[in-house]
Amino acid sequence: MVRLLRAQARRDRWQLASWILGIGVLAIGSAAAVVQEFGDTTQRAALLMLASGNPALLAVRGTPDGLSTGSVIFFEIFTFLAVLAALMSTFLTVRHSRGDEEQGRTELVGGTPVSRSTALGATLGLGALANLAVAIVVTAGFAATGLPLGGSVLTGLATGGTGLAFCGIAAVAAQVCRTSRAANSLAGALVGLAFVLRAFGDATGTVSEGGLRVTSAWPSWLSPVGWGQQVHAFGHESAAPLLLQLALFVVAGAVALASVRRRDLGAGLVGDRSGRATAGPALTGTLGLAWRLQFSAVIGWAAGGALLGLFAGGLADAAVKAVQEDQALAATVRGLLSGSTSSLLDTFVAAIMAFLGVLAAGAALQAVLRVRIEEAEGRAELLLSGAVSKARLLVDCLAVAVVSIIVVLLAGGVVAGLAFVGAGHPDRFGSSVVAAFVQLPAALVFVSVAALVFALLPRLTIGLGWGLLAVGFVLGQFGGVFKLPEWLRNLSPFSHTPIVPGDSVDLAPLAAMVVLSIVLAAASVLLARRRDLVA
Amino acid sequence: MKATIEASGLAKNFGRVRALDGLELSVAEGEVHGFLGPNGAGKSTTLRILLGLIKATSGGVTVFGLDPWADAVRAHRDIAYVPGDVNLWPSLTGGEAIDLLTSLRGGADPALRARLIRDFDFDPRKKGRSYSKGNRQKVALIAAFARPARLYVLDEPTSGLDPVMEAAFRGEIDRVKAQGATVLLSSHILSEVEELCDRVTIIRAGKTVETGTLTELRHLTRTSFRVTTLTDAAAMTAIAGVHDVRREADHLVFDADTDALRPVLQELAAIGVAGLTVSPPSLEELFLRHYGDERAREVAN
Numbered sequence: 022m023v024r025l026l027r028a029q030a031r032r033d034r035w036q037l038a039s040w041i042l043g044i045g046v047l048a049i050g051s052a053a054a055v056v057q058e059f060g061d062t063t064q065r066a067a068l069l070m071l072a073s074g075n076p077a078l079l080a081v082r083g084t085p086d087g088l089s090t091g092s093v094i095f096f097e098i099f100t101f102l103a104v105l106a107a108l109m110s111t112f113l114t115v116r117h118s119r120g121d122e123e124q125g126r127t128e129l130v131g132g133t134p135v136s137r138s139t140a141l142g143a144t145l146g147l148g149a150l151a152n153l154a155v156a157i158v159v160t161a162g163f164a165a166t167g168l169p170l171g172g173s174v175l176t177g178l179a180t181g182g183t184g185l186a187f188c189g190i191a192a193v194a195a196q197v198c199r200t201s202r203a204a205n206s207l208a209g210a211l212v213g214l215a216f217v218l219r220a221f222g223d224a225t226g227t228v229s230e231g232g233l234r235v236t237s238a239w240p241s242w243l244s245p246v247g248w249g250q251q252v253h254a255f256g257h258e259s260a261a262p263l264l265l266q267l268a269l270f271v272v273a274g275a276v277a278l279a280s281v282r283r284r285d286l287g288a289g290l291v292g293d294r295s296g297r298a299t300a301g302p303a304l305t306g307t308l309g310l311a312w313r314l315q316f317s318a319v320i321g322w323a324a325g326g327a328l329l330g331l332f333a334g335g336l337a338d339a340a341v342k343a344v345q346e347d348q349a350l351a352a353t354v355r356g357l358l359s360g361s362t363s364s365l366l367d368t369f370v371a372a373i374m375a376f377l378g379v380l381a382a383g384a385a386l387q388a389v390l391r392v393r394i395e396e397a398e399g400r401a402e403l404l405l406s407g408a409v410s411k412a413r414l415l416v417d418c419l420a421v422a423v424v425s426i427i428v429v430l431l432a433g434g435v436v437a438g439l440a441f442v443g444a445g446h447p448d449r450f451g452s453s454v455v456a457a458f459v460q461l462p463a464a465l466v467f468v469s470v471a472a473l474v475f476a477l478l479p480r481l482t483i484g485l486g487w488g489l490l491a492v493g494f495v496l497g498q499f500g501g502v503f504k505l506p507e508w509l510r511n512l513s514p515f516s517h518t519p520i521v522p523g524d525s526v527d528l529a530p531l532a533a534m535v536v537l538s539i540v541l542a543a544a545s546v547l548l549a550r551r552r553d554l555v556a
Numbered sequence: 557m558k559a560t561i562e563a564s565g566l567a568k569n570f571g572r573v574r575a576l577d578g579l580e581l582s583v584a585e586g587e588v589h590g591f592l593g594p595n596g597a598g599k600s601t602t603l604r605i606l607l608g609l610i611k612a613t614s615g616g617v618t619v620f621g622l623d624p625w626a627d628a629v630r631a632h633r634d635i636a637y638v639p640g641d642v643n644l645w646p647s648l649t650g651g652e653a654i655d656l657l658t659s660l661r662g663g664a665d666p667a668l669r670a671r672l673i674r675d676f677d678f679d680p681r682k683k684g685r686s687y688s689k690g691n692r693q694k695v696a697l698i699a700a701f702a703r704p705a706r707l708y709v710l711d712e713p714t715s716g717l718d719p720v721m722e723a724a725f726r727g728e729i730d731r732v733k734a735q736g737a738t739v740l741l742s743s744h745i746l747s748e749v750e751e752l753c754d755r756v757t758i759i760r761a762g763k764t765v766e767t768g769t770l771t772e773l774r775h776l777t778r779t780s781f782r783v784t785t786l787t788d789a790a791a792m793t794a795i796a797g798v799h800d801v802r803r804e805a806d807h808l809v810f811d812a813d814t815d816a817l818r819p820v821l822q823e824l825a826a827i828g829v830a831g832l833t834v835s836p837p838s839l840e841e842l843f844l845r846h847y848g849d850e851r852a853r854e855v856a857n
């Protein structure tokens with residue numbers, strides 16, 4: 022077993038080293054950044070109060086727990102460290118269990134006089150060692166920044182503990198699924214679920230100590246990432262949640278080991294089902310193909326949109342109450358949306374809908390970038406050898422992109438409206454849907470710009486497409502908070518989306534963005550016809 | 557006979573790389589045309605221009621009398637294409653990919669599709685990501701042959717296929733040829749071209765170096781003789797057009813130019829032989845003669 026462990030570690034040394042090092046660099050880098058940027062107590066207080074009034078921020082980051090430098094760093098960075106450790110553990114475990122089995126390495130080992138569960142035992146051992154290394158690196162990174170040792174150790178253990186828990190989860194996923202791809206997807210989805218549960222619990226938590234502390238609601242306690250968070254390093258510290266993580270590792274690991282002893286090599290609980298022998302009626306032509314390729318992604322984006330809608334409609338009242346208690350905080354929240362004179366409730370809805378707009382743009386971008394992926398991976402060559410023009414391929418992807426925007430906005434808007442109805446504001450249903458749909462023009466701009474890049478600089482399409490969205494997101498959504506100059510913020514299409522619902526809504530920028538998008542899209546279709554296929 | 561494909565003075569630059577440099581290609585209607593050349597000669601580039609996927613830098617090209625760049629969609633209704641490197645959609649099954657691709661040309665003939673799947677021993681239910689290279693190739697081949705076309709453009713179509721499948725492939729070529737279709741087939745596999753093709757074009761470094769029927773091209777090549785005799789080599793060496801004379805145990809081995817065949821046969825009759833093997837020149841030799849000197853120079857440098 023030790024020999025197998027050593028062999029697995031050897032095969033992985035570079036990969037694991039870069040994961041662990043990456044986590045360490047992130048820990049030390051972000052700790053140093055917080056120390057520098059939020060050096061004095063008032064800055065930290067402003068940050069925490071802003072966060073506790075904004076469920077979206079809580080959902081992304083976690084819950085604040087007091088003013089000390091350490092706890093602010095823990096609040097800012099822990100969830101990311103934990104998710105990275107979880108992903109590292111997932112991939113590591115699946116690679117050495119189902120991955121090896123798929124490639125026949127397990128068969129090789131199985132031929133030697135070791136029991137069938139030995140290899141999995143070695144993998145779990147390797148996972149434990151890797152997460153111990155993560156814990157040490159994170160502890161060292163925090164302590165090196167000058168933070169108290171106790172809290173640093175707790176942060177390290179919570180990070181490694183989250184990874185450890187996911188070693189167990191991934192080991193079970195690798196037993197359930199027949200391919201490593203499916204096992205990685207399943208375990209990866211569970212990492213996502215852990216993040217979302219925690220996000221939901223944290224966003225719906227109760228604010229106390231004048232906005233400096235948020236106590237998570239129960240959903241956070243269903244998530245291994247949430248458990249890590251509950252150690253409250255540098256604040257109300259507690260090591261007990263670490264036991265939950267350890268227990269999950271032990272139980273899940275034992276289940277996986279038991280299953281490996283019982284089943285045949287190569288078998289799983291759910292197989293990679295064989296599919297259709299002929300195409301269904303929907304899969305004819307390139308439009309059917311574009312939609313088929315985007316369908317499951319749109320469902321994912323729409324689910325995210327629906328979740329945001331739920332936040333918007335379900336939390337609005339609570340958020341408004343929390344904010345109203347604090348004038349300074351109210352001012353900051355308004356700063357998120359410059360120039361707004363609308364009521365706080367409207368402001369809150371508009372702020373969340375702005376995030377929905379980013380989701381919609383992301384979904385649409387994925388649809389339009391597909392045209393480049395098809396070209397780069399050589400499948401466009403097959404399609405274009407049929408009676409299909411280059412313009413047609415792009416137009417189909419643009420059409421699917423527009424549909425994706427509408428689906429995501431509809432999901433977010435309708436769910437927000439229904440949540441408002443449920444919370445006793447039936448009058449807000451219509452305005453929620455409208456607030457969602459004003460996000461459409463900005464998303465269209467990203468789509469058409471990506472199409473233009475595809476037509477002119479095909480090799481840069483993917484990088485530039487996502488890069489521009491990221492820049493637009495930061496400038497548009499955080500430009501106000503960071504007090505960036507007006508002209509810089511105005512570069513982002515998101516900055517031109519009016520605040521809806523609101524008193525005076527200016528529709529001119531929306532119309533301008535729609536026209537601009539149509540012009541750019543038309544130009545890119547014409548240009549795409551004129552260029553060579555580029556691998 | 558009308559020309560289905562006509563290209564003259566075809567040139568293509570990729571940045572500073574000159575992939576094609578005045579290429580000539582003429583494919584008559586109803587013929588199976590072999591398109592040969594070493595790696596990087598420009599075969600795939602030429603086929604992509606013929607399909608209007610990329611635009612020629614200069615030179616004239618027509619397919620069915622149409623400009624393939626401007627009239628791509630019209631021309632493609634009658635063209636079946638198998639690319640050199642077949643990539644499939646990971647989430648689509650092989651059967652779905654076949655139906656999708658044929659749907660772009662008007663849909664597969666169901667009976668033909670079923671027979672091809674059987675002949676190529678193909679499992680259409682697996683996902684694209686789980687197919688081997690040979691199986692991906694089969695998807696493109698089945699999609700190409702499952703609906704009749706006037707022109708089949710095939711870029712190294714048998715790479716990755718095992719010998720049984722190659723035989724199935726040759727059967728399909730015979731079938732579409734009998735139906736009057738034109739086939740342009742690029743290849744490295746010379747025996748395949750020798751067996752299937754009526755005419756051959758050989759290119760090197762983006763230029764056409766040879767074109768004609770195999771018989772015409774064989775004029776350029778030598779016939780190999782392996783003679784069982786004890787007579788010494790001197791008599792043969794004396795004949796003009798006889799090369800590489802050597803003795804291997806009781807065999808006399810040499811190559812003869814086509815012009816030297818008559819004197820060689822007379823000489824053999826005179827000296828008396830106990831056994832004789834004569835092999836026709838293979839395209840392998842054609843290749844070696846056209847590119848061998850090039851290689852030799854490269855090695856010398």
Ligand SMILES: Nc1ncnc2c1ncn2[C@@H]1O[C@H](COP(=O)(O)OP(=O)(O)OP(=O)(O)O)[C@@H](O)[C@H]1O
Binds near residue numbers: 570573575595602640
């Ligand atoms: N998109 C491209 N950009 C730059 N150079 C290219 C491109 N496509 C082809 N080339 C170059 O053009 C030349 C001809 O390539 P081509 O693929 O047509 O050769 P080929 O005869 O098909 O070779 P092979 O037998 O290896 O398939 C090569 O030197 C290749 O590197």
Ligand SMILES: [Mg+2]
Binds near residue numbers: 599601
């Ligand atoms: Mg090629």
